[in-house]
Amino acid sequence: MRIFWPPGEPAQVDYESLRAAVLFGTPLGTPAALRFARQGLRSVIAHPVAEEVFSGVLIGAVRPPFTPHADPRLELLAASYTLLLEAAGSGEETRAEEETK
Numbered sequence: 001m002r003i004f005w006p007p008g009e010p011a012q013v014d015y016e017s018l019r020a021a022v023l024f025g026t027p028l029g030t031p032a033a034l035r036f037a038r039q040g041l042r043s044v045i046a047h048p049v050a051e052e053v054f055s056g057v058l059i060g061a062v063r064p065p066f067t068p069h070a071d072p073r074l075e076l077l078a079a080s081y082t083l084l085l086e087a088a089g090s091g092e093e094t095r096a097e098e099e100t101k
Helices: 010-024 031-039 041-046 072-100
Strands: none
16 A cells, blocks of 8 residues: 555544555554544544644755855755754643643
């Protein structure tokens, strides 16, 4: 089994995990599977259990001819990683604050 693109929404993640379990004949013991057995696909879509999945795509670029020593592509890549790390760090701080309440 191969999916064409990684699922991004929690409901799609739950659906794909149920689909994979059925195709491979593995037992369904997850909370999403139990909800599906009791209330059907509508319940899995309305109340997903999985977390959102972030997927990014890196597209190659040609080095500009006017920059023989500096590569702006590397600077942009570093800035992108910094942005992602800062966003991930702020999410962890928010979760820690919620747990202390």
